[in-house]
Amino acid sequence: MKTATLAGLFSCALMLVGLFFDSHPASAHYKDFNVQSETAGDVVAATGEMKESTLKKFMLHAKEHIESLDFVTASRFRQEMRREGLWKSGSIYLIVMDPEDGQVFIHGNDREAEERSLFSLPTDTEGIDIASLKRLSAAAVAAAGREVCLKYDDSGTQRWSCAATYFSGLDFGKRLLLVAGYHHDKLPARTFAQLPGSDYKPSITASEVRDRETLKKFVEEAIKAYKVFSARHCVDSSDPMTCDLSKTSLYRPVMRSAEGPWKSDQNAVYLFMMYDEGERVIFNGGNKSLEGGSLLVTDANGVHIGPTIIKEAKEPGEDGFFLYLWDDPRTEEDDVYDPGGAPGISPKLGYVKALDLPKSDRVIIFGSGIYPKVEKVEKGCAVAAGTASAPKAAVFNLLLIVSAVFPAVLLRNRSRCNRT
Numbered sequence: 001m002k003t004a005t006l007a008g009l010f011s012c013a014l015m016l017v018g019l020f021f022d023s024h025p026a027s028a029h030y031k032d033f034n035v036q037s038e039t040a041g042d043v044v045a046a047t048g049e050m051k052e053s054t055l056k057k058f059m060l061h062a063k064e065h066i067e068s069l070d071f072v073t074a075s076r077f078r079q080e081m082r083r084e085g086l087w088k089s090g091s092i093y094l095i096v097m098d099p100e101d102g103q104v105f106i107h108g109n110d111r112e113a114e115e116r117s118l119f120s121l122p123t124d125t126e127g128i129d130i131a132s133l134k135r136l137s138a139a140a141v142a143a144a145g146r147e148v149c150l151k152y153d154d155s156g157t158q159r160w161s162c163a164a165t166y167f168s169g170l171d172f173g174k175r176l177l178l179v180a181g182y183h184h185d186k187l188p189a190r191t192f193a194q195l196p197g198s199d200y201k202p203s204i205t206a207s208e209v210r211d212r213e214t215l216k217k218f219v220e221e222a223i224k225a226y227k228v229f230s231a232r233h234c235v236d237s238s239d240p241m242t243c244d245l246s247k248t249s250l251y252r253p254v255m256r257s258a259e260g261p262w263k264s265d266q267n268a269v270y271l272f273m274m275y276d277e278g279e280r281v282i283f284n285g286g287n288k289s290l291e292g293g294s295l296l297v298t299d300a301n302g303v304h305i306g307p308t309i310i311k312e313a314k315e316p317g318e319d320g321f322f323l324y325l326w327d328d329p330r331t332e333e334d335d336v337y338d339p340g341g342a343p344g345i346s347p348k349l350g351y352v353k354a355l356d357l358p359k360s361d362r363v364i365i366f367g368s369g370i371y372p373k374v375e376k377v378e379k380g381c382a383v384a385a386g387t388a389s390a391p392k393a394a395v396f397n398l399l400l401i402v403s404a405v406f407p408a409v410l411l412r413n414r415s416r417c418n419r420t
Contacts, residue, residue, distance in 0.1 A: 040089035059180035127185025206264035279306035
């Protein structure tokens, strides 16, 4: 059980971009579809010849849902695909991937398999029948949207897997492959040097972010890296319109690794990315489980965080900086359990910048943030910014942050922080 003294109130002042959780509850089963509504549980229960038939209907059921999704319902459906229920039961689940190279975008059983290419694995990788998956993908492409089912080897047992291609206009505007029934072991772990993008050397790292100037430089460097990564997957590197933007997700693992330059656990600094439409988070370097959610939350001071981020990132004349309250992952003393609200009361200075996407009306917003540092003393607390080596200007800036947000936090949380 948490306790807090009046002095502990001051220690409620650390914070980071733990940004973004799914504010939508799990949606009910969609209605009025023509395909029979077989579920993952129905496939598990089926036996004999009914197994393939039921699996095929289950896959078509999921495909009809996916093709009907809009920008908002797509986020909820992705969450449902990963939960035990309609779309997942034991070894029966769904995978969405690129039929050309096996890049996984959604995996119903293993989130670590997402943002990786299955076809790049050695064909003798234990517990993964890569050859059969490639044949299934090629057959589905040749079938041009019609369903196909083939058997594969699941750790020595022959099982059915079904797949069909469909066009995704929501994120990548390309043909994707929906697979049902294909089960494999966990993918082998990779070292940092094996991650795509590990060779990129930014001009500033997360561990060097201390103040407004370095925070801005860090976010701008991330945008530069994004463009470099995109250019690696272009027909013509000088023409962004020829780039396959879906391939930028292959570089997310390196950007969320604490071994790399884009995340610092000590400083509580990392990157996040979101779309302007639907305020949907597409990347969070601190908490992968928050990706896919919408930032429609309000902090303890009444700041509407999602709309504020979009406004600061897109409107001419704005400098991209803003103050708000959030949860610092380094401490539990600032937590707030308020559905629809920000999950913490620690002050944070955020910086965001927008980037127009080629071949799309959407804008992707890059951001990061820094937190004031609070040190406990015998009576009360002493507030300090950054580290002993931080510039005086950085100390002054962060002291201003604390003084700006502290009165509201004090009034709102006096009773909570005075409990012993």
